[in-house]
Amino acid sequence: MLRIEGLRVNYGRVPALHGISLHVEAGEAVALIGPNGAGKTTTLSAIFGLAVPAGGSIVFEGESLVGTSPERILRKGLALVPEGRHILGTLTVAENLLLGTTARRDRAAAAADLQQVLARFPVLEAYYRTSAGNLSGGEQQQLAIARALLSRPRLLLLDEPSLGLAPVVLDIVFDTLEELRKEGVTILLVEQAVARAVEFADRAYILRSGRVAGSGTRDEIQRMEDFETSYLGV
Amino acid sequence: MALLLQHVIDAITYGSQYALYALGIALIFGIMGLINFAHGELIMVGAFTIVLIGHPGWPLVILATVGISVVFALAMQRVAFRPLRGAQPPTLLIASFAVSYLLQNLAILIEGSAPRGTNVSTWLAASFEVGSVSIPRLDVVTVAVTAVLLVALGLFLQRTRMGVQMRAAAEDFRIVRILGVRANTVIATAFAISGLLAGIGAYLLVAQTGEVSYDMGSNPVLYAFVATVLGGMGSLRGAVLGGYVFGAIFETLQAELPSSLAGYRDAFAFGAVIVMLLARPQGLIVARSVVTRV
Numbered sequence: 001m002l003r004i005e006g007l008r009v010n011y012g013r014v015p016a017l018h019g020i021s022l023h024v025e026a027g028e029a030v031a032l033i034g035p036n037g038a039g040k041t042t043t044l045s046a047i048f049g050l051a052v053p054a055g056g057s058i059v060f061e062g063e064s065l066v067g068t069s070p071e072r073i074l075r076k077g078l079a080l081v082p083e084g085r086h087i088l089g090t091l092t093v094a095e096n097l098l099l100g101t102t103a104r105r106d107r108a109a110a111a112a113d114l115q116q117v118l119a120r121f122p123v124l125e126a127y128y129r130t131s132a133g134n135l136s137g138g139e140q141q142q143l144a145i146a147r148a149l150l151s152r153p154r155l156l157l158l159d160e161p162s163l164g165l166a167p168v169v170l171d172i173v174f175d176t177l178e179e180l181r182k183e184g185v186t187i188l189l190v191e192q193a194v195a196r197a198v199e200f201a202d203r204a205y206i207l208r209s210g211r212v213a214g215s216g217t218r219d220e221i222q223r224m225e226d227f228e229t230s231y232l233g234v
Numbered sequence: 235m236a237l238l239l240q241h242v243i244d245a246i247t248y249g250s251q252y253a254l255y256a257l258g259i260a261l262i263f264g265i266m267g268l269i270n271f272a273h274g275e276l277i278m279v280g281a282f283t284i285v286l287i288g289h290p291g292w293p294l295v296i297l298a299t300v301g302i303s304v305v306f307a308l309a310m311q312r313v314a315f316r317p318l319r320g321a322q323p324p325t326l327l328i329a330s331f332a333v334s335y336l337l338q339n340l341a342i343l344i345e346g347s348a349p350r351g352t353n354v355s356t357w358l359a360a361s362f363e364v365g366s367v368s369i370p371r372l373d374v375v376t377v378a379v380t381a382v383l384l385v386a387l388g389l390f391l392q393r394t395r396m397g398v399q400m401r402a403a404a405e406d407f408r409i410v411r412i413l414g415v416r417a418n419t420v421i422a423t424a425f426a427i428s429g430l431l432a433g434i435g436a437y438l439l440v441a442q443t444g445e446v447s448y449d450m451g452s453n454p455v456l457y458a459f460v461a462t463v464l465g466g467m468g469s470l471r472g473a474v475l476g477g478y479v480f481g482a483i484f485e486t487l488q489a490e491l492p493s494s495l496a497g498y499r500d501a502f503a504f505g506a507v508i509v510m511l512l513a514r515p516q517g518l519i520v521a522r523s524v525v526t527r528v
Contacts, residue, residue: 048412050408050412069411069417070408070411070412071411071412071414071415071416071417074412074413074414075414079412080412082409082412086406086408086409088401088402088405088406088409088410089405090401090405091398091401091402091405095398095401095402098395098398099398099399099402099410099413099415100413102395102399102413102414102415103414147413151413151414
């Protein structure tokens with residue numbers, strides 16, 4: 001579904017990705033793990049057209065995404081839940097969710113999806129008309145995921161959805177991801193909560209210093225002797 | 235008492251004009267960080283339309299004025315500002331000066347540098363007499379039109395899908411793009427609205443001064459910029475409030491300054507603005523999006 005080959009991204013003169021390759025097949029949940037600064041967020045940014053690749057290819061369902069604007073990438077069936085949530089705090093919860101349906105042409109189905117999303121995240125219904133900036137961190141994360149789901153993505157990219165969340169909220173997030181996976185949504189997950197992410201994913205890639213340092217199925221990764229050390233980068 | 239009332243009416247009229255100009259500037263700044271000094275030339279091209287079109291009746295004149303201002307707004311966006319999207323604010327600012335000078339010089343080339351007189355409307359030039367107070371019809375129209383536009387723009391931003399997208403874009407453009415909001419459409423819409431505001435502003439301004447010249451947009455846009463800063467850069471409410479506060483300062487100085495100092499009205503007005511900004515550097519209303527951005 002998604003195939004990345006030799007992807008290089010520089011920030012100014014500083015290389016952030018030294019040619020990484022990875023692939024995600026339809027229906028899979030893939031985790032991208034690694035220490036801070038490994039290039040995980042940069043990878044997601046490049047996929048979504050927010051960082052310009054210096055080389056390599058990003059192909060989604062046979063079409064190259066390089067040079068495509070974020071708004072067109074969304075219309076191809078991808079959605080991104082960015083790091084730090086980035087809900088729009090000056091807008092209401094309802095308006096944030098409305099923005100999630102921007103690319104939808106089937107308004108009736110989008111309205112039905114909205115009801116479904118509100119049923120899945122009851123807290124959003126409770127605060128529907130209030131300013132999204134007043135939500136707690138966990139509530140904002142639920143809003144960010146709900147908003148991304150309203151575009152009905154076939155490939156959902158999530159960047160650190162667990163960051164700063166209480167364990168209870170974390171359970172809600174991963175339960176939601178589990179349900180989405182069952183519904184056939186393909187997931188590429190960047191996560192700091194490594195054990196949890198690997199447990200959830202079918203496969204994982206370990207990134208370190210802008211390179212793929214290892215990869216494998218859930219079992220293979222969990223069996224890796226140096227898993228902890230490769231994650232910590234010591 | 236009657237005199238005071240007259241001053242209040244004048245202040246609100248001035249304020250309405252500045253609010254109209256300031257809103258056009260604040261709208262663009264909020265969305266793309268561009269302080270568009272060429273906004274004045276949108277007023278200028280609108281004003282020249284009034285002179286050139288003749289007298290086909292006021293609805294057509296207004297339609298043509300607004301239409302031309304909108305077309306120029308969209309064109310300057312497409313030609314000058316779109317290629318610079320994402321550039322640093324100083325770059326955008328300089329580009330807007332370039333567009334401003336280009337359009338002014340084009341106007342000189344085509345129409346010459348001498349101001350042209352025109353009579354927009356004899357009806358507008360007359361006054362309503364209320365007791366001992368004489369209220370120019372133009373003042374009433376200016377205040378009413380501005381009020382209608384403010385309410386309409388408010389409804390547009392609050393109630394429509396595009397309005398929500400524009401507010402969201404003003405807060406965080408990157409994020410709205412990953413939600414599928416088309417950057418080009420949002421920015422073009424913002425420019426179209428600023429062109430509309432400039433066109434209506436042009437009509438009201440020419441009705442007031444009876445004069446059209448290549449640099450007629452410079453002062454309004456400077457005052458509007460000051461009003462925007464005064465109100466709080468990035469806040470639309472602030473721009474409107476700043477416009478009215480600036481209008482009140484202007485009118486008070488106009489009324490109270492002894493005739494020997496009247497020529498220095500602008501100096502006093504800007505002095506008052508400096509004092510206000512010293513007391514409240516962030517402006518009267520702080521836009522949340524600006525706070526989070528810094």
